[in-house]
Amino acid sequence: MEFFYASLVSLIVVFFSFFLHYILFKKKSSYVAGSGPLPPGQFGWPVIGETLTFFRTGQKGQPESFVYDRMNKYSTYIFKTNLLRQKTVVLCGAMANKFVFSNENKLVRGWWPNTITKILQPSEQTNHHAVSRKLNKFVHTVLRTEGLQQYIGAMDQVAQRHFETSWENKSKVVVYPLTKKYTFGVACKVFLSVEDPKQVEILAEHFNEVASGIFSVPIDVPGTTFNRGIKASIVIRKKIKDLVKQRKIDLAAAGKAAPVQDILSHMVLAKDENGELLEEHDISNMIFGLLIGGHDNPSSVCAIIVKYLAELPHIYEEVYKEQMEIAKSKAPGEFLNWDDLQKMKYSWNVACEVLRIAPPLQGTFREAIDDFVFDGFSVPKGWKIYWSVYSTHKNPECFPDPEKFDPSRFMGTGPAPYTFVPFGGGPRMCPGREYVRLEILVFMHNLMKRFKWEKIIPDEKIIVNPMAMPAKCLPIRLYPHDASDF
């Protein structure tokens, strides 16, 4: 059925594409906004532009080549293209990152493709930009470091149970599905206090449908991946709303729920700047957004850490030494705490190097609120702006020998400003970054103290589909440490 619809749409696209191309692009090719020419570059194929090339380079394991081919051909700092049927400029390099991040809501604002907004956005929102700015501010507040410290023990508890049930007593495992299970389990516990494995699994299945829907052909008729994504999003929202309602009741009844037990309690009790409690649908939307963030990105990093530690024994040994010192300092049954995580400096450098070399997200879009000029080229109002993580992460001027996995890049003062941007920057910078740091370090600790491992597919590549991930999900052979190591 999906194939039929996709074929139908392709035919329609072929018939009308040249006509649309003429109307949308050719007629306006002489358009000059601001005081400079349009950026160099090509819009590519009619309608679809260069979208397929963009995604294919990622699926082939060379996601950075889309940006670098065009930087070499047109300009180091800016080029135009057509992505997701939008006239887009790609801004490259540290200065471009600084420009995008510091002009939020002045010259640019957040923009998501229709597929994403249709699945993720609540229909109740009338003034999307104003509402999302207010909610984003609140999300940044609930995920700040001081608040998260209290959840480290809970993360460790989830990790211990996860390794006991899914890794121990096995000689081989496939890593990527397991890291997904771990990170989603942590998210369910920390955000919602949902621990029952069956309930977590059902929620994870709905989230998988949402994730597939976001990156599917956007045809909203029964049977398509896109339609299933929308339906799954409605089901999840309903489930979260029910949890919010129940939590309100439990918090009112003494002893049934604690104000600090998870992020949900925190949100239910929080008040906005007018002293009002937050609306139920706002809380559900925020929790939904956090679970989406917690679903795929951190699991990609955890899996790719496992890959590099298998390939680079000298780095494995350093991480092992650091983690075993902490493991030996703990009393039996004692969970990790904030001080332990502060000691995991080398481990975090390793994770940062993974975030540099294989960032889960390649970049995000903005929309020009007004005409502006960058590097002498005009960007017209309404065009989309794409900033790419790779334009600095794989740039030898920012990171010498960029393909080399070298955690020492993060020692001392670390990378130059605006060059290491896996979490974006400015007001929209990922609010989950500190949460991610804790969750990844807890994962590394529990993994290192249990196992050494080797890859079953020695030359397995990292692809981007749509997150960075090992092409075959990283099957490995496990070798448990001797009990005498403790």
Ligand code: HEM
């Ligand atoms: C390794 C894991 C992660 C990476 C690499 C990552 C990266 C990013 C990036 C690049 C952005 C866009 C920033 C921009 O447009 O400038 C973003 C936004 C966001 N992230 Fe993350 N993220 C991760 C994990 C998480 C987690 C675990 C959560 C939730 C707990 C989360 C919540 C969010 C939210 C809510 C936004 C939207 C912020 C806004 O639009 O203001 N992320 N993230």
